[in-house]
Amino acid sequence: MELHPRMLGVDVKQLTNCRFGLLAWELLVVAFFLAGWERNGFSLAHLVCATLQTIYLAKFYWWETGYFNTLDIILDRAGYYICWGCLVFVPSLYTYASFFLVAHPPLVSTTAAIFFFILGLCAIIGNYRIDWEKEYFRAMDGKCDLWGRPATYIEAEYTSASGPKRSKLLTSGCWGVARHLNYTFELLLALSWCLPGLGYGFWPFLYVIFLTVLLVHRVFRDEDKCRDKYGASWDKYCREVPYRMIPWVF
Secondary structure, eight states: OOSSEETTTTEEEEEIIIIIIIIHHHHHHHHHHHHHHHHHHHHHHHHHHHHHHHHHHHHHHHTTGGGSSHHHHHTOOOSSSHHHIIIIIIITTTHHHHHHHSOOOOOEEEEHHHHHHHHHHHHHHHHHHHHHHHHHHHHHHTTTTETTEEEOOOEEEETTTTTEEEEEEOOOGGGGTTTHHHHHHHHHHHHHHGGGGTTTTTTGGGGHHHHHHHHHHHHHHHHHHHHHTTHHHHHHHHHHSSSSSTTTTT
């Protein structure tokens, strides 16, 4: 199976991941909110759950080019694992919090719902800021300021199919706080749109539990890939940025 297969000029992974999987996610979230409104009456908490997911997906499409630097695109091949996952697993599990609230009206207060919304917005902004810093750093070839100071980085050498190459490992800004801080904010966002189901046990949090396992596993996959690619430079980077996701914890 090819890494970037195309059919009739269309990128298969972009088609399955972005056009089918994520659009189905959004359509189901809206459908579940309307179904909950029809069945239980208007719920601000359910609206918060749906709105946060909608903003998250809107951000994804607005900045879709950033997705093509993720493991899904650069490492995973377009086989059963990723295609079935995006066409079936994403629309079914990723929308579970919204689906759950149709049959189980939210128990949280209006104040709590507003707090969850603000928490989710902060997580979206944080997640975008982290990804933006990386793209900005690359576009400026390291000659830029982050957090009011010149960006710092480690020069790394690696060998590709076309020969020796050099890369820069960013060690300042958000990327100097933790090596995968973007995943931390993504988990915080997922938690915020699951919190409207608070009071019904662990079931409303099924998605964020799954995502935690997925992203922690992905952290180690990514670091194994980087260690193989950059060698001693990666070890030096890990010494300068010692935490993976949560400063002083992990």
